[in-house]
Amino acid sequence: MDHEHRMAAAKRNDPELAARVVRNIAQIEADFFHSAGPLSERLMREAVAAITGVTKEPWQIVEVDDTVRIVSPDWKMTKGVGTGDMWLELVELSADPDGYEHSWLAAALKAAPTQLCMAVMFRRGLQELAEALIEDDKAVTALRKAGFVRDDAELVLFVPIDIAVETMAAGFEQNDLSKVLLPVSKAATQAMAAKPELDKLLAQLREAAKRK
Secondary structure (H helix, E strand, O other): OOHHHHHHHHHHOOHHHHHHHHHOHHHHHHHHHHHHHHHHHHHHHHHHHHHHHHOOOOOEEEEEOOEEEEEOHHHOOOOOOOOOOEEEEEEEEEOOOOOOOOOHHHHHHOOOOEEEEEEEEEOHHHHHHHHHHHHOHHHHHHHHHOOOEEEOOOOEEEEEOOOOHHHHHHHHHOOOOOOOOHHHHHHHHHHHHOHHHHHHHHHHHHHHHHHO
16 A cells, blocks of 8 residues: 555545534535536536637637547548547546546645646557557657646646645636636647657557558
């Protein structure tokens, strides 16, 4: 059992924590459902709008559930249907050892072992090959210089999104999230600007798929 698992186990068996939760359960439940519901829904709706606003042709926007994908026409599959061989997506990247789901609000504020980011995603048939390529330091050097971060556990490349808690709180107080979500549109712009490097990554991936 590693340190994170030991800490999680200790919290689950903390009598003082249990008592505090019980005494405040009404407020905790009300706050949780508000954060996971209306607040997260508005956050993601406006985040999608912010990304759409900075996405210009030939890039294309594909809305999926609560989030959005940015697709390049030359990343689409030559055969079959689907988003493409590769795309950029606004996602939650979780490192929670217990596999808990978190609200979009918690992800945006890194209020749990999770974070909101613009990630490079691949279709299922290419995922295993993509992970092997991403693990190769040489293959991702240019993308890391372009601002992408590699998650070594999940083997995902992403541009992080950083939003301060007080900035988010002020945005909701003022009923205006336009400034709050500037890091989201900035991350999308930065990811799209790295297209030449992303094209090279996909070219290597497609060549590897042909040899398989």
